[in-house]
Amino acid sequence: MSISKEDLAEFALRLGDDSLIHAQRLCEWTSHAPMLEEDIAIANTGLDYLGRARYFLQYAGNLLNKNEDALAFLRDASEFRNLLMVELPRGDFAVCMVRQYLLDEFESAYFDALQYSTDSQIAGIAAKTVKEVAYHLRRSREWMRRFGLGTDESRQRAQAALDDLWGYVAEFFITDELEAGLVDAGVAVERSSLEGAWRHRIGELLSETGLSQPNDTWKVTGGREGIHTEHLGHMLGEMQFLQRAYPGLEW
């Protein structure tokens, strides 16, 4: 089955935007983490995501005849295709780590499957990503245990973060028409097929740590269509400032 160049580019853009926006939020922690060691660890994680964003955006750029910098710095909020989860404000440290954990458990399964994509570029990027994610997951699981089994405050903050973020999880598992076409072609991964195992793993860790799994009473979606929260524009204002103010500027 043949797929269009535009669909493939859109898919690469989605994965690139997920990484880019998450990288930006993580890097906002620089000099704000609870301790110096954690500061470095978060920034390193952010750089992993930035590297991944570059691979995907370069690929999308090649298909669209644009360069990666134009994609990162010259698109407006409504042109971004990232999951809403990653654009939410950086919050407190519990929000940072709980978000990372929810994402890591998803990415661990997602990229593991995506490395068998019939598109060699996508498969190659996914294979690189799998190793990073294994480490990120080890770290975020460790923090979830510390939060849940730590002090009253750490448990309360982690629970509050879980409750606040839970409704944004639904978007991980939506395979829309575009991705369904790519799934048929063997390029993309059927997202909904990963949800059962994801919930199982999350449920296990939460019960081990005494945190409770929130009810599915609400959900928010829209990132893939460019319908974003009010937070993305503010973030882009900062992220894109230099290229907007000094077009074409290079370091």
Next chain:
Amino acid sequence: MTEQTPLFEVFVRSRRGLDHIHVGSLHAHDAEQALEYAREIYIRRSEGASIWVVESRHIYASQESDAASFYDPMDDKPYRHATHYKLPDGVGHM
């Protein structure tokens, strides 16, 4: 926060056949976290083959004031030193 957080010393062996070398220290709440931070801080770019972390309080160290009695007496007794031996080429890191 770091006042109560234990200090760990970090030792990295950069490849097989070499010794673990002290590369620095960091704060962490326990050994597992120290290992993760050591990985973040000391081996991100040059791949290490092995990391040891040990809580700094477990290191029993000589003192500056001991210097005279510990080290000096040996300097004027060259026969106590192995410096006159020629190492065969096959012996790499010694």
